[in-house]
Amino acid sequence: MEENMKDRDFSQFVERLKQFSSIDLSSYKEPQMKRRLTTLRMKRGFASFAAYWEALTRDNQLYEEFLDRMTINVSEFWRNRNRWETLRDSLLPVLLRDSPRLKCWSAACSTGEEPYTLAMILDERRALDRASILATDIDENALKKAREGVYSERSVREVPQACLDMYFRKENQLYAVSDALKPFIRFRRQNLLEERFDSGFDLIICRNVMIYFTEEAKRKLYQKFAGALRTGGILFVGSTEQIFSPGRYGLESAETFFYRKKAMQV
DSSP, X not given: OOHHHHHHHHHHHHHHHHHHHOOOGGGBOHHHHHHHHHHHXXXXXXSSHHHHHXXXXXXXXXXXXXXXXXXXXXXXXXXXXXXXXXXXXXXXXXXXXXXXXXXXXXXTOTTTHHHHHHHHHXXXXXXXXXXXXXXXXXXXXXXXXXXXXXXXXXGGTTSOHHHHHHHEEEETTEEEEOTTTGGGEEEEEOOTTTSOOOOOXXXXXXXXXXXXXXXXXXXXXXXXXXXXXXXXXXXXXXXXXXXXXXXXGTEEEEETTEEEEOOOOO
């Protein structure tokens, strides 16, 4: 297939997917996404994206596999542990002082390691019963795993030993998260780029997701996250996702990788 035909084949796939599902692949960095999906398509034996699309519309299992590959569900508990300790020791005390009940959101939560980590930290602060945690992702398979709460040894390798003992039950070579944490987390499907956000959040965590989006999509999301925070609320981002001009979104740096929503200037 000639190069321009390949480009047209992929472009038509992107357009059909958007019409079918509201998932807009053009908001993702194209070289990475195209390479990843081409590998998957060829692995499944389809010579073109047109043929692959026809199969996706008929085979739900194939479609769910596509979503799983598209969203790159790689996560761990307590990833970059020092950042979670900063949240626990420096930022949560201020949020808890200012809000009688914390409204938290783990956006693009993947298989649930992030919201469960937050629940552990809140429990350590004796504040879990005065918090609500929304956890969302576009991939229903990832959310299913999150609700089940059973993880590999690799996923828990950064968990402090005290937390591992308190919040997990070992089952053969797997680790099941404590049922005591589950009632405090509400998992649901959400398309970050297309759907409206709730508002009044004290804390929004969205880590290691923005790196896959175009600059335009990133700006759109930062604006939406800022709008979803209450004044004084905190946005927690990933290691490669520093916001270099937070003021344009009404945010200011609180700690490295943490941004606070500023009060509106009168």
